[in-house]
Amino acid sequence: MYMKLKYSKSEVYIMDLLIKNGILVTHEGSQKADVVVTDGKVTALMENASLIVEREVKKVIDANGLYILPGCIDPHVHFRDPGHTHKEDFATGSAAAVAGGFTTVYDMPNNNPKIQGIEELKEKLSVISDRSHVDYALYAIIKPDNLDKLHGLIENGVRGFKVMMGKSSMNTPTADDASLWSALKTLRETECPITVHAEDTNICAIEKERLFKENRKDPRAHMESRPVIAETIAIQRAIMLAEDTGGRLHIAHISAGKSVEIIRSAKQRGVKVTCETGPHNLIFTDEDYEEKGAAMFVNPPIRLKGDRDALLAGILDGTVDMIATDHAPHTFEDKYASGHVLKSISGFLGLEASIPIMLTLVNQGKLTLEQYVNLSSVNPAKLFNLFPQKGCIAVGSDADFTIVDMEKETVIDKELHQSKTKITPYDGMKVKGMPVYTIIRGNIAMEDGIVTPKKYGKHV
Numbered sequence: 001m002y003m004k005l006k007y008s009k010s011e012v013y014i015m016d017l018l019i020k021n022g023i024l025v026t027h028e029g030s031q032k033a034d035v036v037v038t039d040g041k042v043t044a045l046m047e048n049a050s051l052i053v054e055r056e057v058k059k060v061i062d063a064n065g066l067y068i069l070p071g072c073i074d075p076h077v078h079f080r081d082p083g084h085t086h087k088e089d090f091a092t093g094s095a096a097a098v099a100g101g102f103t104t105v106y107d108m109p110n111n112n113p114k115i116q117g118i119e120e121l122k123e124k125l126s127v128i129s130d131r132s133h134v135d136y137a138l139y140a141i142i143k144p145d146n147l148d149k150l151h152g153l154i155e156n157g158v159r160g161f162k163v164m165m166g167k168s169s170m171n172t173p174t175a176d177d178a179s180l181w182s183a184l185k186t187l188r189e190t191e192c193p194i195t196v197h198a199e200d201t202n203i204c205a206i207e208k209e210r211l212f213k214e215n216r217k218d219p220r221a222h223m224e225s226r227p228v229i230a231e232t233i234a235i236q237r238a239i240m241l242a243e244d245t246g247g248r249l250h251i252a253h254i255s256a257g258k259s260v261e262i263i264r265s266a267k268q269r270g271v272k273v274t275c276e277t278g279p280h281n282l283i284f285t286d287e288d289y290e291e292k293g294a295a296m297f298v299n300p301p302i303r304l305k306g307d308r309d310a311l312l313a314g315i316l317d318g319t320v321d322m323i324a325t326d327h328a329p330h331t332f333e334d335k336y337a338s339g340h341v342l343k344s345i346s347g348f349l350g351l352e353a354s355i356p357i358m359l360t361l362v363n364q365g366k367l368t369l370e371q372y373v374n375l376s377s378v379n380p381a382k383l384f385n386l387f388p389q390k391g392c393i394a395v396g397s398d399a400d401f402t403i404v405d406m407e408k409e410t411v412i413d414k415e416l417h418q419s420k421t422k423i424t425p426y427d428g429m430k431v432k433g434m435p436v437y438t439i440i441r442g443n444i445a446m447e448d449g450i451v452t453p454k455k456y457g458k459h460v
Contacts, residue, residue, distance in 0.1 A: 015057045016040075017442045020049055022063025022403065024393060026070065027374045035068065037399040040441035045395065059444070063403055066436065069373055070393050071103030071400025072355060073380035075276060076195075076252060076324035078347070079105075082127050083112025088329040088420050093351070094133040094457055095418035096327070098445045100352040101435025103400040104135040104390055104460065106380070109162055110172040115140040117149050118156050125157070125459060132457025133445055134438075135400075137384050141172065142194065144179045150186055157459060159384040160192060160250075165234045166199035168299045168346065174201065177237055184247030193274075193383055195250040198234035198259075199226060199300055208342055219289035221341050223301040228256045231300050235259055239266045242273055250383060251275040253326050255300040257310030264319040274383060276324040277311050279350065279357040282366075284308075284425065294335045294344040296425035298326065301346075315367055321379045323358060323372075325350030329421040352417050353426035359404060359433025369406075376402075386460060403437035410434060418451065 017037035024033035024045070036044035079093035090107075097105050109115035115124060121140065128136075137159040142150070150161065161183065164174045175183075183194055208225040216224075235251055239262065242249035251263065254275050266273050284292070284302045296302055314320040328347025335344050358376070362369050381391025388397050414427040438446035443456045 015043070017059045017061070017399065017439070018049055018057045019061045019063050019068060019401070019403070022066050022068040024068045025369050025373055026393060027370055027378045029370060030067070033068075035393065035401070037442040040399055042393060042395050042397050042399050045393070061403070061437065065405070067369065067404050067406060068393065069402045069404060070377035070391055071398070071440065072101055072376040072402045073104040073106070073391065074102050074325050074327065074351065074354070075106045075322055075380040075383060076108065077105045077327040077351065078108050078110065078329070080329060081111060081131070082124060086420070087331055090128040090131040091133075091455070092418055092420050093327070093329075094131070094136070094455070095451050096349070096351040098133040098438045098440070099418050099449065099451050101355040101402045101404070101438050101446070102134055102351060103402065103438060103440050104137070106137045106139060106160065106384060109139045109141040114172065115158070116143060116146045118152050121153060121156055121158060129459070131455065133451065133455050134457045135390075135440060135460045136457055137386070137460050139195070142175050142179060142183050143173045144175060147179065147182050147186060150183065151190070154190060154192055161187070161194045163194055163196045165196050165238065166201040166204060166230070168197055168199070177241060180238065181241045181245060184241055184245040184249065188245055188247045191248060191385060193248045193250045195252050196234070196238045197252050197299075198231055198238055198254075200230040200234050203227065203230040203233070211342060217341055219293045219341055220286060222297050222344070222346075223286055223289065223303060225342060226299060226301050228258055228303065231256050232258045232262060235262050239263070239271055239273055243269070243271045247272065249273045253278055253281075253298075253300060253324060254311070254320070255281050255303050255307060257307045260310050260314040260319050264314070264317070267319065274321040274379070275319070276322045277314075277320050278324055278326050279354045280425065281311050282308060282361065283357060288425070292425045294341060295348060295423055297335075297344055297346045298328075298348065299346045312366060315371065315375065321375070322383070323354065323375045325354045327351045329419050330423060331421055332423065335423055349414070349417060349419050349421070349424040350426070351419070353412050353424065353429070355402065355404070355435050356410070356412065356431035356433055357426065357429070359406060360431045363406060363432045390460070399439065399442040401437065401439040402435050403439070404433060405436045406433045408432070408434040408436065
C-alpha cells in the first residue's frame with residue numbers, strides 16, 4: 001500500500017495537505033496510514049510522515065481515531081436544475097451532498113428541459129458550471145426519438161443514460177423495449193452504462209385503479225399500487241435485452257428480494273448487469289408506513305421485512321453493487337395537497353442521512369466498513385468509468401476523501417439539512433457514525449458539519 005516519499009531537507013517541497021494518524025480504509029482492508037496530497041492528487045501513502053516538516057505542508061489534519069474512506073459517490077440524485085429549482089437547485093443539492101460526506105454525484109436528466117440532446121446538455125452545463133460543491137457527472141435520457149444522438153451526447157460529456165421502463169414522478173418520458181434494445185446495441189462498444197427504472201406501467205396502473213375503487217387511503221396503499229411483479233417483470237425484460245446485445249445494464253433502486261434473485265442469476269450467466277439499492281430499503285419496511293406516511297413514498301416502494309433482509313444478503317454476497325440515495329426533493333404541496341395517498345408524489349431527501357445510516361449498519365455488524373467502501377466508492381466509480389481516478393485511495397488518484405468518526409452519535413434533524421425542502425423519512429433517527437470531513441481534490445469542503453462557502457465541484 002505504501003510508497004516512500006522522496007524528501008530532502010535541502011529541498012523546498014510544499015505539500016497541500018497531510019492527513020496523519022488516520023485509519024485508511026479500502027475495499028481490500030484497513031491500515032493506519034498518512035496521506036500526502038499535492039495539486040489535488042494523492043502523492044504518497046506512508047506508515048508515518050515523521051520525515052515531513054509540517055511547516056512545509058499548507059494544511060494538516062490529525063485524523064487520530066478517524067477512518068479515511070475514498071470519497072463517497074452517490075450514483076443517483078435529482079438536483080432539479082434547471083426547471084424545478086423551487087424544489088432544489090445545484091447549489092443547495094450539492095451543499096447537501098458535501099454536508100452528507102459525498103465528493104461526487106451522478107445527476108439524473110429529468111429536469112426542464114430534460115437532457116435528450118446536445119443542446120439541452122450544453123444548457124444544463126452552462127447553468128450549473130459554477131454552482132456545485134461536489135464533482136458531478138450527468139445522465140441523459142433515452143427515448144424512442146433520440147437514439148441517433150447518443151454518441152454525440154457521450155462526446156460532449158454525458159457519462160450515462162437513463163431509461164424509464166415505467167411511469168414515475170416528474171412526467172419523465174418512457175422508452176419501449178425496442179428502444180432499450182437498440183440503445184444497448186448502440187452503446188455496447190462504448191462501455192457507457194444504461195440505467196433503467198424498472199417498473200411495468202400497465203401493472204401499476206391496474207393496481208392503482210383497483211385501490212382507488214376500494215377507496216384505499218391508508219399509506220400502505222402506495223406499496224400495493226406498485227407490486228413486486230411490476231418490478232421483477234421489468235428487470236427480467238431488461239436483462240434479456242442486455243444478454244442479447246452484450247450492452248452494460250444498470251438497474252436503479254431495486255426494492256424486492258425477488259429482484260436480487262433475478263440479478264444474481266444473471267450475473268452468474270455473465271450478463272453485464274449491476275444494480276443499486278437505497279439506505280431506505282435497508283432500514284424501513286411496510287410496518288413503518290403508518291408512522292411515516294407520504295414522507296417515505298418512493299418508487300419502487302419500500303416493501304416487507306423479507307425484502308429488506310434479502311437486499312442486505314445481496315450486499316454481502318456482491319449481488320447488490322452500490323448504495324444510491326435517489327435524493328428527490330419535493331414540496332409539501334407535492335406530497336400532501338391532494339389529500340389522497342395515491343396522488344402523492346414519490347421521493348424524499350437522502351443525501352445527509354445516507355452515510356450516517358450506512359455507518360450505523362456497520363456499527364451494528366450488518367456489513368463491514370470495507371464492504372461499504374465497495375458500495376459507496378469503488379463500484380460507483382467503476383459504473384461511470386471513473387476508477388481509479390475516483391473511488392480509491394492510491395498514488396495518482398484524485399484526493400477525494402470522506403473521513404468518518406465511527407463513534408459519533410447524533411439524531412437526524414431535517415431542519416438542519418441544506419436542501420430547500422425538508423421532507424424525509426429519516427428525520428428523528430438516531431445514528432452512530434458520521435462524516436466529519438469531506439475533501440474534494442485536496443480541498444476541505446466540509447468540516448464538522450460546516451460546509452465551506454467556496455464551491456470546488458467540477459464536471460467529470
